[in-house]
Amino acid sequence: MSAEGTRPVAVVTGSSSGIGRACAVELARCGWDVVVHGLEADAGLAETVELVGGEGAAAAPVAGDMREPAVAQALVRAAVERFGRLDGVVSNAGTGLTKTFAELGDDDWATLLETHLLGATRLLRAARPHLVAARGAVVTMSSLAAGRALTGRAGYGATKAALEGLTRQLAAEWAPDGVRVNAIAPGTILTPLVRTNFTRGLLDEGQVLQRTPLGRLGEPREIATAARFLLSRDASYITGQTLSVDGGWSIWGGWS
Secondary structure (H helix, E strand, O other), rough: HHHOOOOEEEOOOOOOOHHHHHHHHHHHHHOOEEEEEOOOOOOHHHHHHHHHHOOOOEEEEEEEOOHHHHHHHHHHHHHHHHOOOOOOHHHHHOOOOOOOOOHHHHHHHHHHHHHHHHHHHHHHHHHOOOOOOOOOOEEOOOOOOHHOOOOOOOOHHHHHHHHHHHHHHHHHHHHHHHEEEEEEEEOOOHHHHHHHHHHHOOOHHHHHHHHOOOOOOOOOOHHHHHHHHHOOOHHOOOOOEEEOOOHHHHHHHOOO
16 A cells, blocks of 8 residues: 555556646645556556655556456556555546548447546446545546547547546536546647658648647647546635636637
């Protein structure tokens, strides 16, 4: 058990790189122990464990596909067995599948739904009793595409919108138990996936910068600090909200 069970504990899915890793490291920096997660037990997950340890926190790694129901159970079990508690969840695991509606097959829809919606649902269902005991908090990771039409994001955006809907429903349902549930909708954040999309021509960096009032791409740590805030007592009167962290992208009317 971590420091005799006195340190808060979070599960952060999809934390072997990018935004998830930044969330795990930020929470560690602020005194949390973390259950970290990746699709595979690879070098990326090991590096996240090392980075969390470098902040003076403990990390419990769990590898597996969030489409598999057993993985959600394993994540919660790791928190309870290793640290004796669970105070927060960052449901960040996702797939960056980019296809038009016409290109999406049933297998694609199954992947998107299982990863974005059912993966989060199973995790939060398993975590609920522990979050109630801790009067804890949840952050789900949505997207600009949940509320805006973006090329090639029909399935991605629809399933992220469903995740936002789940976030609001759980915020209302769990509020009497003292558990808060919020979402973050990141803008274009400079993650390995975004770099790949730039390289493959799936995303035009110049257009993104022109469309973003702050005129730059976001950094993973900027999403992580928002997630840490929403999990903290400083956000104790905030629930059921989607926080856009996008450099002003979602409010820009295009006039100059």
